[in-house]
Amino acid sequence: MHEQQPAPACDDMADVLIIGGGLSGALLAAQLLRRPGRRRLLVVEPRGELGRGEAYSATENGHTLNGNAARMSVDPDNPDDLTHWLQQQIDAGQWPESAEQGVPVAELFPPRGLFGRYARQRLAEAERVGAKAGSTLEHVCTEVVDLQVHDDRVQAQLQDGRRVQARQAVLATGMFAAARTAQVGENSLNAAAIDPWDVAAMRTIDPQGTVLIIGSGLTMVDTLVSLQLAGHRGPVEVFSRHGLWPHERRQPPPWEDFLEADPSLRSPRQLLRALRRQCRLALAQGIDWQAPLDTVRVHIPRLWSQASDRERRQFVRHVRPWWESHHHRSPPQGAALLERLRQEGRLHIHAASLQRVEPATGAGVGVRLRFRGEAQATRVEGAALVNSTGIEYDWRRVARPLPQALLQRRLIRPGPLALGIDVDPQGAVIDADGAVSTRLFAMGPPLRGLWWESTAVTDVALQAKGLAARLTREPESSP
Structure with missing residues (x-):
């Protein structure tokens, strides 16, 4: 010691x-x-x-929160605490925009x-x-x-x-937050990037200019919301290692806790196989696949703590990207915006890893990326760059x-x-x-x-x- x-x-x-x-x-x-x-x-x-x-x-x-009110109580002994508080705020006229979501208070995303x-x-x-x-x-x-x-x-x-x-x-x-945290060694990404939540800074971007976003998780969804609020109407190019993005968070019906029923399921491989079976079973019954997935959440601390270091590394390396996109889901408003931008052809999400940030040939910023399946890196330029890589x-x-x-x-x-x-x-x-x-x-x-x-x-x-x-x-x- x-x-x-x-x-x-x-x-x-x-x-x-x-x-x-x-x-x-x-x-x-x-x-x-x-x-x-x-x-x-x-x-x-x-x-x-x-x-x-x-x-x-x-x-x-x-x-907004990426979970509805029924999931976000700060009182561990009262899961309805936030729901009740929100109802009081709405009754007092403190959140008139809540009516736009058109759902019961427990299902609101404040x-x-x-x-x-x-x-x-x-x-x-x-x-x-x-x-x-x-x-x-x-x-x-x-x-x-x-x-x-x-x-x-x-x-x-x-x-x-x-x-x-x-x-x-x-x-x-x-x-x-990676976008707001100085890191040991050179961090040219943050030096060149705009804060994902800084709407005022985004208003200085050419409204028709191409915005480059590094990272495709929930921070990326926040970035799209910020750009929308700032009046940006140009192309958005998103780059992440696996090219995945968050699914929309829906409100599925209850599903049997299959992990509670079968404690022999312990390893990441066993969990994945069982979860896929449960999701296929739900879909065959016309039930949202998110229902079985949501039963896994309460078991994660136990599963993670009892896993070996080898199993944890396997999970982080091979499963984590899909876990993040399927479990850490987007609020409906953000998901709707993302899908609309994709349908309009303004938003493209690419599987590519950032190699470095480079000086732009003119106004704006340049990055060098290696796209999945390609041996050589490619230079991409845009009017602005946003670091949406999540949490360090x-x-x-x-x-x-x-x-x-x-x-x-x-x-x-x-x-x-x-x-x-x-x-x-x-x-x-x-x-x-x-x-x-x-x-x-x-x-x-x-x-x-x-x-x-x-x-x-x-x-x-x-x-x-x-x-x-x-x-x-x-x-x-x-x-």
Whole structure:
């Protein structure tokens, strides 16, 4: 185990320091505030509002959740919580556009900005509950750039020069969107690309110019929405390694949980064969193939955690692209826009891998791509370039002060297959020497390597509840 430096004197110590105040940090804070007992919480988050983070700071109504209201409750004990909240908002005239979707409230796909307001309101309610017991929540509006873990406390260095200390700390850093995250080494793609959600920047593009998009997942769908809102009417060329794109999320009827009925299905190959059989059976009965697929979701943490490293690598290499396009599906509005652009001949999605970004011969940008089945790379030019490659899960590649500091101090190590960071099943961080921390924890997207699916609202809500219970027990003494 690496040596720990002696802790400095501490005059003002929090009980829990939450690093990151997006959805993960806000849900954890809410769970802690609602638990019995008196405690002081610090949340360090550079954004002005807690609960929004990267995903729910969107300001355009066109950028919606990719799950309907019935799937997106922040209360793990009440799956209808968001549905009820939305009904109240609609009744109060706060979301008149909801009528355009023409479906019951539980099936609505709300704007991400509205969902951020919902998360913030639930946190405010928890603050009022906590205040009755003497608990407090302080939002420190800056960024943690370094961290030290001692036998009896954790000390964080803030970007503004201050230091804060707590008995326990949680890495609730959320997602590192590839389009907004500087990466270790040269990142010419982001240097040349427009932010997928920056509608104002897209208004500066020639409306008839060709836009090049790298990546064809849900961020690409967001990009199409942004371009539409910006008034772009020209061609859009999308490039990704497999040339797949998200299916539309529909509302299929219930289907028997075939994995629960047959626990012998364990390996990725067995799962795929059984799932294909179930989907063919559904189609033969006139039922949407998404019905059997949706039963798999609850079993993913178990299947992933019990898989061998070899099986995990096989899944990531051979199955992941199809899992992403079939499971991480597009909201109906985005899917309809994508299909309309394809039918109009304005949108083309190609199987090609990016080799490099090159200077354009004139105004605009150039990229060199290797199309599938071709040995030589081809140069393609456009009026603008967008990085829609999704989320960066490998913390070694994230050129942000805190991830780099944690790696240099050997306080963390990469998770399985370099996805996120390594933790024990209860969220305690495992350091570079394999020691399980009693002071430092993590939740949300950093746990990708442990559970595979660790970004959905329901995943994060359940993790917040479990971690809050662990944190409110007396911390173990360090060996």
